[in-house]
Amino acid sequence: MQLIEETRMSQIAPPRFPKLAASLGERYTESDFERAFYRRDLASVPRVLEAMLARTTPHAVARPQNAEEVAALVQYAHAHHIPITPRAAATTVYWNSVPTRGGIVVDLNALRGVVSIDEEHLTATVQSATRWSELETALNRRGYATLSYPSSAPSATIGGWVNMEGHGIGSLKYGALTQQLQRLEIVLPNGEIFQATPESNPLLSWFVRAEGTLGIVTEIELAIRAKPEAIGNHWLAFSDVTALQRALVALATATPTPYSIHFSDAAHLRLLRDAGFETCQVFRNLTGLEPDTPQFQVLVTFDGSAQQVAAGAQTLKEVVARCAGETLDASLANLEWMERFASLRLKRAGPTLLGAEAWLPLNKLADYAADLARLTGAQRVPIATYGAVVTPTMTTVMSVFPSDESRTINYILDLSLTKKIYDVAFRHGGRPYGIGFWNAPYLHRAFASRELAERIARKRQLDPLNIMNPDKAYKPAFLLSPIFFDLGMDTLALARRAWSANR
């Protein structure tokens, strides 16, 4: 670095964790400058709230390059009771990869790459911070494909998805990621490198959806498939949510099973229009419909052999006819498929987006939408909903609304609506899709008591010192305990409602 005026001060203070500084060298830092970049994920949290709840700036950041380095680091943290926060792409909004007690952020992004592809057994082995799109590209070049991937595949890592819910594009046809995993290499909270399999003790399933609280995944072996010969995209419209739900239920259990079903409502289209996106213009040109028309759109994708894709098109035709739907131009369907990773484009309508993602029974979607419409009216806020059918009976729903984090008071009032949206989901059998730090107040509504107790017992067994990603997934922070959280958020929601009524 050729700096004319060298004013950077050399680090005067000795490192806080000297052994790590010595062993990792340039891949370890305690610099104020670097550490500040590790205190966020996708969520925009007002500074005042952040400061009240957690210490989000780590004391150090380490970038290990292999499982052995991760293990040595964790052993050191274990011996010195130092909190660890594993982090790769940091693409959630629940602070899953944000420190809450300082400590060490373990940046796993150097563990990136496809290790091997086993063509005989149709499996791939990858390092944990490999992006889904990287794996898909590598597989496609050799005539293979992933079974499913998240809608954030360009940045989401395979290890990250293992630690979250693991439902996304392709899950309807091939099941959740859990079912595809053959082996996980994981560094346990005591620093042991453990090979978890469906038969190991503890079971591989313990570490799935554990949100980085039971160890650090370093390598993954998962099932793959032959690259599909053909793909068929179909774009449908429905005039009301009851028809939409009937169609989704029918499609979710149809033969052949669609690879993917994605739906969105008219508010979603309106937000896209407000944001200035061409998709909306194309939609209007092709259909002659104004985006204000109350409509639901569905993108259905079949893949496989040409015969399977053709059979899918026939099935779809029957469902559309039975459910009073309409088939729109295929070019629009292909355009939307190309945009399947761009759901965040909605953010341009913000500049901040707030909302809630829930796991919901598919046959409750119409009730959820009707209830949400009441919230929209009461709070005078345009809530857009989209989602993906991920099992024959369940769907994910993301309901979002525009806000502006730079207007702090209004933004804090808006935050209260996220709870209101979750309340709607709870009323119809739903639960939050991911817990982390911010959804911990909903733990008792997200899990049955027995299930939660079992999860807590696993945590106590594997991480008795509670160093591995503490304050996530098991117990809310004191100020987020349900009694304070519910009271605070409901009061704010009332204030917001009064404010919006008077505006």
Add this chain to the structure above:
Amino acid sequence: MNSFNTGIDHETLVCARCGYCQAVCPVYAALGWESTGPRGRIAIARQAARGAPLSLDHERRVYQCTLCGHCREVCPTRIDTCDLWLDLRGHLAAKGSIARWQLRVVRDNLLAQRNITGDVPENRLLWQQNLETEIPGLNLQPNTRVVYFVGCVAGLYPQTQGIPQALSQILAQAQISFTTLGSAEECCGFPLLGMGLEDIAADLARRKVARVKEIGASVLVAACPSCYHTWRDVYPHLLGEPHGLQIKHASEFLADLLTEQRLNPQPQETRVTYHDPCDLGRNSGIYDPPRQVLNAIPGLELVEMAEHREHALCCGGGGNMEVVDPDLVAAIARRRLAQALETGASFLVTPCQQCKRTLANAARAERTRLKVFDLNEFVWRTL
């Protein structure tokens, strides 16, 4: 696909921090810290928008960017990140940042001699001294339809002076009547734009457009992708109006000449891989003409690298980064070179003098047998 730039304040709020940009950033791939990727740079831009002071560490991260545009291609919120990085550099320039970095030398050279090296203007003619054949009217020939804009790097760096020699001889062989601005040529202003010094670049733009029009030319050919992009896409913005010139990259011009059968390349039984320069590909949308040129050479086998066209890896040589952090440039170039080597090609061809320099330096440092050529040089060998 449309991109947006509504200003630093709004765009840094629009950023979703999704990290799509980080996954493709060549600087992040080389350095690895969160601060080194576009997501980190947006966080710095947010601080700038809020009026918070920026340290030298912040400035370093802003300048450690090749302006390759890969982040813009993948941004789901469609932030025109390249525009945003230039705005951010403009913000730093207004705070006197350039004086704290080696960039100051380039800026001073441009102000004093109107080129990046500080050479006297007459040195722009050095490449003409050992042409194989004399080309009449090579400098400032009035009433010539085509002006070949040589550019600072190709004209003044010995390592790349073969490029203007090759292109001018190709044009002569195809019996194209053309001229250059000779010693009166001045930098296109691209390095100034990369420092956020738009006003000075605008002054240079006005001078050059007037000079080309004095000649009576209607077509300007540039072999440098950055000069091409600046003339074609940035000058109308800087001038506030269209300049009325048809701007062509040399690869487009050569593709036309080959289509018209005005050139007759001899067979080359060899395997070639092609590197897309960022300013020609992602930043100007030119992907096919250089490939058409290579495919027009009989016997040549063109093999694509794993990542090409819109997804091509950057060579590391853009965005003034060579001045700020040459080690980082070398690290990025090594990564691209590795992809070229995977193809098993004997030649790596690229239509850019800067890509040629960075990749040839990497090939030399890595002691590979891969030969790195500019497209014009490669074509000239076949004629």
